[in-house]
Amino acid sequence: MDVTVLWSALCAACCLGFGFVLQQHAAQRAPLKDFLSPRLLLDLVRMPRWLAGIGLMVCGMALGALALGMGEVTLVEPLLATNLLFAMALSRRLTGQRLGRRGWGGLWLLAGGVTAFIVAGRPRGGHGVTDPLRHWLIVGVVLGAALLLAGCARRARIGVEAALLGLAAGLLYGLQDALTRISGERWGHGGWPDLVTSWQPYAVLVLGVCALVLVQSAFETAPLRMSLPALTAAQPLAGIVCGVGFLGDRLRLTTGALAWEAAGLAAVVAGIVLIGRHPAMPPGVARTGRVRELQPR
Numbered sequence: 001m002d003v004t005v006l007w008s009a010l011c012a013a014c015c016l017g018f019g020f021v022l023q024q025h026a027a028q029r030a031p032l033k034d035f036l037s038p039r040l041l042l043d044l045v046r047m048p049r050w051l052a053g054i055g056l057m058v059c060g061m062a063l064g065a066l067a068l069g070m071g072e073v074t075l076v077e078p079l080l081a082t083n084l085l086f087a088m089a090l091s092r093r094l095t096g097q098r099l100g101r102r103g104w105g106g107l108w109l110l111a112g113g114v115t116a117f118i119v120a121g122r123p124r125g126g127h128g129v130t131d132p133l134r135h136w137l138i139v140g141v142v143l144g145a146a147l148l149l150a151g152c153a154r155r156a157r158i159g160v161e162a163a164l165l166g167l168a169a170g171l172l173y174g175l176q177d178a179l180t181r182i183s184g185e186r187w188g189h190g191g192w193p194d195l196v197t198s199w200q201p202y203a204v205l206v207l208g209v210c211a212l213v214l215v216q217s218a219f220e221t222a223p224l225r226m227s228l229p230a231l232t233a234a235q236p237l238a239g240i241v242c243g244v245g246f247l248g249d250r251l252r253l254t255t256g257a258l259a260w261e262a263a264g265l266a267a268v269v270a271g272i273v274l275i276g277r278h279p280a281m282p283p284g285v286a287r288t289g290r291v292r293e294l295q296p297r
Contacts, residue, residue, distance in 0.1 A: 002070060002071060004070060005067050005070045005071035005075065005076065006079065008063050008064075008066045008067035008070070009063070009064065009067040009071070009075075009076045009079035009080055010079060010082065011060075011063050012059075012060045012061070012062075012063035012064040012066075012067060012080060012083075013060070013079060013080050013081070013082045013083040013085075013086060014060070014083070014086045015056045015057065015059045015060030015063065016056070016057055016060035016061075016064075016080070016083040016086075017082075017083035017084060017085065017086030017087035017088075017089070017090065018053075018056050018086055018087070018090050019052075019053040019054065019055070019056030019057035019059075019060060020053070020057070020083070020087050020215075020224070020228055021053070021087050021090045021091055021094075021224065022049050022050065022052050022053030022056065023044075023050055023053035023054065023057070023215070023216065023219055024053075024219040024224040024228075025049055025053075026044060026047040026049045026050030026053065027040075027044060027050065027216045027219035027220045028219060028220060029047070037213070038209075038213060040213060040216050040217060040220065041212065041213065041216065044216060060083070061208075064076065064080055064177065064180075065180050065184065067079070068177055068180050068181045068184060069181070069184035069185075069188070071123075071125075072123040072124060072125050072243060072247075072249045073177060073178055073181055073239050073240065073242060073243030073247055073249055074121065074123035074239075074240050074243040074244060074249040074251060075118060075123040076177070076239075077174065077177065077235065077236035077239035077240055077243070078113075078114045078117050078118060078236050078240075078264075078268065079114065079118075080177075080235065080236065080239075081110070081114065081232055081233070081235065081236045081268055081272065082110065082111070082114060083232060084110065084228065084229070084232045084272055084275050084276060085107060085110060085111070085275065087224075087228060088103070088275050088278060091224070100278075102274055102277075102278055103274075103275065103278045105271075105274055106270075106271045106272070106273075106274030106275035106276075106278065107271065107275065108271070109267045109268070109270050109271030109274065110267070110268055110271030110272060110275060111271075112264075112267055112271075113263075113264045113265065113266070113267030113268035113269075113270075113271055114264070114268055115264070116260050116261075116263060116264030116267065117260075117261050117264030117265055117268070118264075119260075120252065120256075120257045120260030120261050120264060121251040121252055121257060121260075121261045121264075122251070122252050122257075123243075123249055123250070123251055124249070124250050125248065125249060125250075134245065134246060135245075135246040138241065138242060138245040138246055139175065139242075139246075142171050142172075142174070142175045142238055142241070142242070143171075143172075143175070145168075145171055146168040146169075146171040146172050147168075149164045149165070149167050149168035149171070150164070150165065150168045150214060152164055153165045153168070161218075161221060161222070162218040162219075162221055162222035162223075162226035162227040162230075163218075163226055163227060163229075163230045164230075165214045165215070165217055165218035165227060166214075166215070166218050166226075166227035166228060166229070166230030166231035166234070167230045167231070167233075167234045168211075168214050168234075169211040169212075169214040169215045169218065169231050169234075170230060170231040170232065170233065170234025170235040170237075170238065171234050171235075171238045172207050172210055172211040172214070173207075173211050173231070173234075173235045173238070174234065174235045174236065174237065174238025174239035174240075174241070174242060175207060175238055175239075175242060176203075176204050176207040176208055176211065177235070177239045177242075178239060178242035178243060178246075178247060179200045179203050179204050179207070180204055181243075181247060182198075182200045182247070183195060183198070183200045183201045183204060186198050186200065215227070215231065218231075224276075225276050225277050225278070228276050229272045229273050229275070229276025229277065232272050232276070233268070233269045233272045233273075236268070237265070240265075
């Protein structure tokens with residue numbers, strides 16, 4: 001394993017985790033009438049704490065792109081999932097809560113699951129899938145699932161709504177990471193002319209904005225523990241599907257390796273849920289109802 005990829009991915013996870021906590025602290029004070037609207041970003045951009053969170057997230061995404069440019073998506077995505085550990089570390093500092101049995105259990109499940117998946121799967125790169133039908137089928141399924149989850153969230157109750165939005169955003173971020181990897185390869189092979197004439201960089205920007213709106217809407221309506229675990233679990237799963245599906249990443253496929261890979265991913269998800277629901281995570285401001293038709297400003 002390339003040490004540079006490892007440290008880049010972990011530093012990216014640290015920036016993302018800290019950034020998510022700061023963004024949620026600010027988003028919970030935004031007006032609910034801008035729920036799932038790009039106008040929400042215009043309200044949030046006036047808040048210094050949200051700008052600090054976005055700055056950290058941008059740094060995390062840049063470091064993640066660096067890691068994706070040097071390593072496989074199936075290796076980087078599980079490492080990025082550790083952002084929840086850093087989010088809880090900052091939240092614990094802010095709230096003064098002890099880790100306790102649940103916190104330590106979630107920490108070891110997440111760290112152990114990531115380790116088990118990487119050691120058993122031994123992710124390695126390969127040639128991208130040349131079949132465009134397979135490529136667009138996977139992209140369409142991920143996008144369709146995200147749109148379906150976002151649509152269901154509009155009719156769901158508070159809490160469930162935030163989890164659905166987190167899942168949708170996580171799927172978009174996983175797909176964005178895969179397209180970031182392709183963009184990096186195009187830039188490496190043909191430089192700027194090849195990069196700006198391909199569609200993937202523009203898709204990365206569109207996916208990033210859409211996912212950001214979903215995430216901030218989730219942060220606005222419910223405590224962080226309702227949305228961040230779903231987002232953190234969905235992103236690596238979507239990234240791994242894209243990596244194996246059309247980027248040509250390869251994993252060990254022996255019976256024992258597959259069993260450990262599945263167990264590792266299950267442990268990652270279980271650890272994410274335990275950590276995300278720990279009392280140290282920001283409780284946010286309770287919102288008992290969502291008002292969609294409010295008086296204009």
